[in-house]
Amino acid sequence: MKRKGSIVLIVLILVIISWSLLSCALSQERRERQLTSKHSSQFTIKKLAITEDVKNREPVGISDTFPSTTEKVYCFLEAVDIAQDTQMSFVWYLEGKKMHSYELPIKQGSRWRTFSSKNLYSQKGNWKVEIKDSDGNTIKSVSFKVE
Numbered sequence: 001m002k003r004k005g006s007i008v009l010i011v012l013i014l015v016i017i018s019w020s021l022l023s024c025a026l027s028q029e030r031r032e033r034q035l036t037s038k039h040s041s042q043f044t045i046k047k048l049a050i051t052e053d054v055k056n057r058e059p060v061g062i063s064d065t066f067p068s069t070t071e072k073v074y075c076f077l078e079a080v081d082i083a084q085d086t087q088m089s090f091v092w093y094l095e096g097k098k099m100h101s102y103e104l105p106i107k108q109g110s111r112w113r114t115f116s117s118k119n120l121y122s123q124k125g126n127w128k129v130e131i132k133d134s135d136g137n138t139i140k141s142v143s144f145k146v147e
Contacts, residue, residue: 042086043106047078048131050144057113064144068122075129075142076115084108088139089132090116095125120146 051074052061059076066073075090085108091101102116116129123146130141 042084042133043079043082043112045077045131045140046080046111047076048140048142049076050074050127050129050142051076051115054115059115066120066144066146068120068124068146070120070146072117072119073144074115074117077113077131079106079112079114080110082106082108082110082112087134088114089130089136091130091132092116092118093128093130094123122146 047059049059049062050064050066051059052063052066052070054060054074054076059074062076075092077088077090086106087103088106089101089103092099100118104114104116106112106114126143126145128141128143130138132138
């Protein structure tokens with residue numbers, strides 16, 4: 001009889017632990033979905049690219065690798081279906097170290113294009129630009145390399 005009671009107790013404990021783990025996982029997934037839907041309801045990023053230049057509000061020379069002789073690069077952003085005016089930050093990183101940040105507006109409407117630029121000063125390595133919302137949440141990022 002003791003053995004059957006022990007087995008039932010062990011099964012009950014395993015069920016409680018499994019239920020707790022499943023509940024935590026579902027709660028985390030729900031929080032992530034809410035964050036994603038919050039951003040997607042404000043706007044959609046149609047294009048995010050690193051370029052050699054921006055002409056007539058369009059990216060020129062999109063690439064993910066640039067020679068060290070490149071003086072300046074641009075991070076071009078095109079947003080669509082913008083529900084309301086908002087501020088975005090373009091945060092530039094070199095090898096994981098924050099180099100600079102620019103705040104720029106995105107205005108309500110069907111389409112908004114903007115960009116941020118960075119003088120490279122021959123700084124070789126792996127670069128990344130994170131697009132952050134007004135709360136500091138990273139929405140999207142793009143990486144490139146200077147050789």
